[in-house]
Amino acid sequence: AQTVTQSQPEMSVQEAETVTLSCTYDTSESDYYLFWYKQPPSRQMILVIRQEAYKQQNATENRFSVNFQKAAKSFSLKISDSQLGDAAMYFCAYRRGSGGSNYKLTFGKGTLLTVNP
């Protein structure tokens, strides 16, 4: 079974600084997707970024980027120029390969990010 591990229950960062959230996963599959979701106090789950395992290039979305190390099964999220609105719980998630819309997500336990003004 796949597992996702987020080893940092809480992190804090100063506004405008950069922070990296860690995520490791375990799978025997070669085709899969990885995601970072953000859950602010409203509790709405928001997709931050996604990475296809077959792509070597790291995904980026504006201030958010990932460091995807497939061999090490590591998938960290870097937030640059942190803003107060980035404060939230961040979940790393894994989904097995393409072709099936019924493939479920496996979530990590989450990292609570605080942004200090």
Next chain:
Amino acid sequence: GAVVSQHPSWVICKSGTSVKIECRSLDFQATTMFWYRQFPKQSLMLMATSNEGSKATYEQGVEKDKFLINHASLTLSTLTVTSAHPEDSSFYICSAPGGLTSTDTQYFGPGTRLTVL
């Protein structure tokens, strides 16, 4: 991204009554939807996979007769908590894979907070 709605956003009910929660995909069709439960400061726990036109698939330990799922159309899935008790109080979230471009990414509803008195 794709939009998923949930109704109601919060509900308070008496012990022993049943509560229905709706999950709708607003701008896309979803043959599959997922139902999660989330306790405070914890990760999302998958309860079941809802399949349009067929029976739902429940995760181990989830009572099928307690949490009834009906996927009546390609845009609507409902979760009914039957004979609710205070221990059923939780935050329930649905998600659906898809949208206009891909079924590989899940999009989440805003959640429903259930309080059973």
